[in-house]
Amino acid sequence: MNILILGSGGREHALAWAVKQNPKCDKLIVAPGNAGIAQIAECADLDAENGGAVVRFAEENAIDFVIIGPEAPLAAGVADRLREAGILVFGPSGEAAKLEASKSFTKEVCDAAKAPTAGYGHFTDAEAAKAHVREHGAPTVVKADGLAAGKGVIIAMDEQTALDAIDDMFGGAFGGAGAEVVIEEFMEGEEASLFVLVDGEEVLSVGSAQDHKRVGEGDTGPNTGGMGAYSPAPVLTAEIEQKAMEEIVKPTMRVMAERGTPYQGVLYAGLMIKDGQPRLVEYNVRFGDPECQVLMMRLGGQVLDLLQAAAEGRLSEARANWADDHAITVVMAAAGYPGAYEKGTEIKGLDALPEDSMNMVFHAGTKEDAGKILATGGRVLNVTARGDSLQEARDRAYAMVDAIDWPEGFVRRDIGWRAL
DSSP states (O other): EEEEEESSSSSHHHHHHHHHHHHTHHHHHHHEOOHHHHHHHHEEEOOTTTTHHHHHHHTTTTOOOEOSSHHHHHTTTHHHHHHHTTTTESSTTTTTTTHOOOHHHHHHHHHTTTOOOOOOEEOOOOOOOHHHHHHHHEEEEESSSSSSOOOEEEEEESSSHHHHHHHHHTTTTGGGGGGGGEEOOOOSSSEEEEEEEEESSSSEEEEEEEEEOOOTTTTTTESOOSSSEEEEEETTTTHHHHHHHIIHHHHHHHHHHHHTTTOOEEEEEEEEETTTEEEEEEEEOOOOTTHHHHHHHHHHTTHHHHHHHHHTOOGOOOOOOOOOOOEEEEEETTTTTTTTTOOOOBOOOOGOOOOOEEEEEEEEEEEEETTTEOOOEEEEEEEEEEESHHHHHHHHHHHHHHHHHHEEEEEOOOOOTTTT
């Protein structure tokens, strides 16, 4: 098969790495890709959010299967354009992608599905939102309704923080994503992520993970896109996963089908777990980043078969074969992230690191310039390792971190602390 993956981050590097291992993969192109992806696949300069351009590129390059990595092309309806052109694609329609692109849409669907989730209010002006906060008090959660690259969520432990967050969102801090705001009750418990493949009817669990959203050790400081992750998540036991599937995921998928927008792709259910009961925090319509990196390490080449089965409506005959192991990824970020940070600093020492089924450095925000690897983003590298235990995987990952020569980068040193 000739395969095209859309995206340029660590998630797409991990997807490319796994897909490349499958013997069915004849040719692999990633658009636009990054410096790490360029070492294993052809990279193409293509606007991933332009459906017409993606269709033309796929036709000109005899692409058999398109895998859409990030949420923005999905929300823009790129999967719809590919389906209309008769090109096999992994990823939900633009309408189904509203499960991530609109928090209020998700709440409506969850209400219809009777899926357990936080109580909420949906607001289109700041004064009404503030009145809601004053009435209900803190702690509370303020969310930009639209896509905000994983950053449009403020957990406000006091009323003033919530009021300031409302001003920020309606004031344009998250662009158009904050034109509408959802305010939710604060849910206590431990958060974990469940990843499920869906083919429009059937659902198949492909693993759990737990990430670390806050920038500082001990889960302190502002939220980020994720500073590290590990899989599996011990808190998501088989019993709790079964509950999440029966009470949250399957009813949601049933409602989506009844609305005439059946879901096909990966569904990432962020769950809050307390006293053995899961409640939905949010849905994402793509693999998490950095959760994808640990899932791909554990799944390997079978990923292509699973994604193809979902795209072709054959999930009933698919199953995920798991190794009885653990994986962890540590994000190396540019100093200053998630605030202002310097771009263009050089990263050395990557060539000396092992790259195999147990150890990988996935590139998230890099480019190559005259043989040098330069940092171009906030989250720059995902240093990822497997082991028979989480501790073994963690030791391996941090040993690689310590071998990378990048003074302008930083990591959290406590990834995996909840499980360990």
